[in-house]
Amino acid sequence: MAWFNRIGKRYITKSSFRATDGLQAPGFSTKAVSSLLHSWSSFSVYKYSLPTINGSRAPGFPSEFLPSLLKSRFFCSVPTQNRLGPSGLRPTSPDGKARVVVLGSGWAGCRFMKGLDTDLYDVVCISPRNHMVFTPLLASTCVGTLEFRSVAEPIGRIQPAISNAPNSYFFLATCKGIDTDNHVVHCESVTDGSKSQIIEPWSFTVPYDKLVIASGAEASTFGIKGVKEHSIFLREVSHAQEIRRKLLLNLMLSDAPGISEAEKSRLLHFVVVGGGPTGVEFSGELSDFIIRDVHERYSHVKENIRVTLIEANEILSSFDDRLRQYATRHLTKSGVRLVRGVVKDVHPQKIILSDGTEVPYGLLVWSTGVGPSSFINSLQFPKSSGGRIGVDEWLRVPSVQDVFSIGDCSGFLESTGKPALPALAQVAERQGKYLASLLNQIGKAGGSHANCAQEIELGSPFVYKHLGSMATVGRYKALVDLRQSKEGKGLSLAGFLSWFIWRSAYLTRVISWRNRFYVAINWATTFVFGRDISRI
């Protein structure tokens, strides 16, 4: 097979095909060439999948065969499929639908899948979670204002083709590597989470026609020791669940007899590091929970509860001064202690600040922003500032064919002359939407298959227009900053109305009717009955 591959490549080279620069040769339609290239990638997949076959010599293979090969679509797809065996998905057939592989299921990936025309493409989503998290509402779930499921949207509800189209799939897996030459991603299944039965993860490959890297970023720890081990990030539903369980555990433990005053005070000290929107929203929700629910339901321990927000600079630094002051006032009034400090070290039960202060804590939430994940670091693509995958104005990874990147894991290359975009849901969502329509346009123009899109006019590049920033500070109050940038001019408001309008606007973005309904119901029942404190 490797032998055929080499022969094939040489033949192409002789015929002056330039595989990466736009496939043009007299007498060959783009589709036929695509079919040929496609058969190669299939063989390469085969090589990867069953390496023991490697090195076996193929029987005589006349060079005259190649033109007929180009005509025989049957040969291009079916035999390969049969031989491929169980360790990888089959490559698409050139006369069938092309396959878009999406890595990740966050704002960017999900919005992309939602917008993709499934008459043109099959979709394969590869992600370690089968749902999208509605991140702006995640902080509310930690204290029970909203339920976890109200902010988690199954991918199959966002793009139903995933569930019922014959060649669209969701794979619970992580991507381990990308072979751009052969248009294949290497994956490993995710099998965690069950005490009663261990399934060993296994590897498999998925060939793609178009690849969308939207695997997001990781919480940054700035290399501070102990952060990963002892603090909880607030990025996944499982994080919110852990925070809620721990919050309730500490409240209950501190009520039990036999606990010292110092230990009680430690258990009930909830510390948030990072004064960005997530940190502020969580602090706000927490203080609201304490004022409204804990004082009533854990009346024995209410005097001992403290919330501290530690930030090295100013809280909500991207917001208008006036709003920042409003937030500071509101948080302080709600009992959140704002501390300016730099964390040096995190121990199991205390934080050490750079000035030597020791801060004992019972719960530590870390939300100091995000940086590139180890997967993104491992990729050999040119990077933009901050280690993100560099993309051009059309969100393409320019060095390779058919690879795109959106969301927190990508950034404009310096050569585009565009500024790096912030790691916001808003940016990711807009990029997903843009890329879906770009790929739909490419598909309609006949460029859906691998290496077929070079000739196609891409239209206008992606332009990001910041709609404004929002953060709630608890008790149904929010800040809304509608300025285009920190220096720009524009409307900024704070209060209940802005909270209501913004949240409602957000809810119309990706989330399903079912979850919009549940969010409304959750808000209503929290308002009427208070929050749920079952520790389940």
Added chain:
Amino acid sequence: MAWFNRIGKRYITKSSFRATDGLQAPGFSTKAVSSLLHSWSSFSVYKYSLPTINGSRAPGFPSEFLPSLLKSRFFCSVPTQNRLGPSGLRPTSPDGKARVVVLGSGWAGCRFMKGLDTDLYDVVCISPRNHMVFTPLLASTCVGTLEFRSVAEPIGRIQPAISNAPNSYFFLATCKGIDTDNHVVHCESVTDGSKSQIIEPWSFTVPYDKLVIASGAEASTFGIKGVKEHSIFLREVSHAQEIRRKLLLNLMLSDAPGISEAEKSRLLHFVVVGGGPTGVEFSGELSDFIIRDVHERYSHVKENIRVTLIEANEILSSFDDRLRQYATRHLTKSGVRLVRGVVKDVHPQKIILSDGTEVPYGLLVWSTGVGPSSFINSLQFPKSSGGRIGVDEWLRVPSVQDVFSIGDCSGFLESTGKPALPALAQVAERQGKYLASLLNQIGKAGGSHANCAQEIELGSPFVYKHLGSMATVGRYKALVDLRQSKEGKGLSLAGFLSWFIWRSAYLTRVISWRNRFYVAINWATTFVFGRDISRI
């Protein structure tokens, strides 16, 4: 202190007090005697709490002091309180409210707490979970028909005094032993469940005036190897969560490329052992989930899914023949394979039946009934049949003072001539209700404190009247058997109406308005949108 305890006991003996037979002596009110006995238990607590003090000789202690001691309530309570230190709750003062300690937070304990008059008693609930599980609806949560929180009721919502009365508490702990001589329970805090911070559990003591043992039973494994390790019981919300996570994991894994047909078939074989109501209800819900949701949302794997229900005898053996046939027909029609067999051995991925058949499984749910827990086994009380705590007609443990037992952990003593009651929510709930009114009556008659209830007329004993049995078989169909016993005559129905009526009736029992509302909303959204398949 031990020395004082001995002296005190001797003095009482000399004065012909018969501490266990009803405290009567000329010139002493019941309350004063109670106060004295109470002070003993306090000292005993002290002894337990600070064992290093043991053996130190107390200074001269004139026997003339004792009568004045009896008058001095101050001495009985306050100094003890101050000395008691942090490792136990203080005993109640005889002129304050008495304390009822409830072990467990199931149907029995929660219904008891709900009915208890908190003007008469302080309540302390000791349980490893802070909520009651609405068990008849638990099977529905495994597949997402209902949400987990809709079937979990926080204890503080059932009995608000737990949250806000100054001397009522909930302790997240397990009871390790009962010292009936001193009216004290020994507890250990529960500190599990957090990866990011380990808190060592600690021991503490809680003195009681009345003790209600309602700690329930454990799933029986009949000594079969591997059951505990590899199967999931269906008794707690955490079990339902594990089942749901695993169900969705297996559905997703079997969709991933690279999995063999045999492994796929194993992962998608869901086996239920035990054909009682829980096993049948879970099988019914599961088949409904498969028919309605999996076929639509996991269309690639729908052909491979199988549900098998293994039962050694007949399913739903306590029900009417006609209903049993209806259930068998309905389950078979829904695709549940009913297998008569006895499980001999459970391996990580297969069950061995007694006839040697090997049954590979991807998910194993074990619901073959319950037996006494190790805690109940460790108690030195006379037992009823099946190892339960033996109680008399008033649900008292007759060998000791002020100890009651209700729910699955208790059973009538043989001497009562009454039959053992089944381990049903219905029984537990009725017992809880009865015992609450009994203790309210005792409290009103002045017998709320320890060792004070001997003279009080108890009224009519507990009589259980079986209202009927119910089991759903999926797809909004239920069996209702209103006969008093297996041999008796009475109405029995099957179908939608019975499902609706019975469920509605159940919902009015303990559950709050908030959860009734959520159950209704969950049912409605499941009906309209289908079940949620996010694996969070």
